[in-house]
Amino acid sequence: MALILFFVFAIAAVLSGICVAFSPFGNNPVYSAIALIMTLFFLACEFVLLHATFIAVLQILVYAGAIMVLFTFVIMLLNLSKEEIGEERLTLTKVVGLVVVLIGLTYQIGRVIWAHKVAPVTLHLTDGGPSNPAFGTIQDVGVKLFQDFLVPFEVTSILLLVAIVGAVVLAKRKI
Amino acid sequence: MDGYSALLVVTFLVVGLAVTMLVLNLLLGPKNPSAIKSEPFECGQVQITSPRQRFSVKFYLIAIVFIVFDIEVVFLIPWAVLYRWFLTQPSWAVLAFTEMLVFLGILGLGLAYFWKRRGLEWD
Numbered sequence: 001m002a003l004i005l006f007f008v009f010a011i012a013a014v015l016s017g018i019c020v021a022f023s024p025f026g027n028n029p030v031y032s033a034i035a036l037i038m039t040l041f042f043l044a045c046e047f048v049l050l051h052a053t054f055i056a057v058l059q060i061l062v063y064a065g066a067i068m069v070l071f072t073f074v075i076m077l078l079n080l081s082k083e084e085i086g087e088e089r090l091t092l093t094k095v096v097g098l099v100v101v102l103i104g105l106t107y108q109i110g111r112v113i114w115a116h117k118v119a120p121v122t123l124h125l126t127d128g129g130p131s132n133p134a135f136g137t138i139q140d141v142g143v144k145l146f147q148d149f150l151v152p153f154e155v156t157s158i159l160l161l162v163a164i165v166g167a168v169v170l171a172k173r174k175i
Numbered sequence: 176m177d178g179y180s181a182l183l184v185v186t187f188l189v190v191g192l193a194v195t196m197l198v199l200n201l202l203l204g205p206k207n208p209s210a211i212k213s214e215p216f217e218c219g220q221v222q223i224t225s226p227r228q229r230f231s232v233k234f235y236l237i238a239i240v241f242i243v244f245d246i247e248v249v250f251l252i253p254w255a256v257l258y259r260w261f262l263t264q265p266s267w268a269v270l271a272f273t274e275m276l277v278f279l280g281i282l283g284l285g286l287a288y289f290w291k292r293r294g295l296e297w298d
Binding site for chain 2: 005048053054058061062065066067069070073074076077078079138139141142143145146147150153154156157158160161163164165167168171172
């Protein structure tokens with residue numbers, strides 16, 4: 001059951017990911033943003049299947065909620081019309097990007113095939129789940145965060161402080 | 176996981192209901208499109224301006240700071256859930272309180288800076 005759901009969500013995530021780049025409904029960037037929300041949602045479903053329930057909630061709360069707000073704001077700030085975007089042209093950057101992606105993809109596929117040849121992987125179809133039944137819950141993550149990973153947690157606050165200062169410096173330069 | 180299988184059933188029911196209603200509407204509903212029906216309208220009034228207007232860049236700063244404090248809340252949730260449990264652990268009780276105090280203090284510093292640089296004011 002979990003395996004079937006994994007593939008359903010994985011295919012849905014990849015399909016909506018493709019829709020981000022090639023929207024079937026038109027060239028409107030808002031459609032791409034909505035497709036990206038779908039991708040993030042299906043990734044959250046995958047997190048649930050991995051028993052990482054707290055991370056799944058955060059995925060929706062932070063990524064699909066907060067980060068997508070930023071994306072949508074960029075779309076609405078620019079709000080380019082079709083004339084401003086102009087004709088799509090094949091630039092050198094795009095060709096180089098495509099070549100790099102293809103090389104990377106071939107390399108990764110080759111590595112997987114090579115690894116399979118060296119040591120054949122058997123697929124574990126039964127999902128036993130984690131040994132600790134509380135794994136991935138908010139309590140479990142909290143204990144890890146506030147006891148084992150105390151220093152990274154505090155350093156995160158400095159990272160967020162840097163984010164605030166950076167945003168103010170960039171956006172309020174004139175004052 | 177068990178609670179999530181119920182959620183899955185509800186999701187299927189909701190999506191199924193929505194799709195059924197849309198498909199039935201598509202199949203049974205009359206469709207007589209005309210040029211005047213396809214025109215965009217605004218509360219029945221004739222449209223005066225384009226709805227595609229640019230947002231002020233000021234929203235962007237607010238959005239970034241919103242994300243920062245959103246993530247702060249994300250860290251607060253597990254702490255709040257676990258706080259009573261921390262208090263039952265004598266060795267962790269003080270630390271659990273101070274660590275969040277330090278975290279909030281550093282982010283409070285950020286808020287103070289943002290406030291001082293007039294980030295909260297619109298003009």
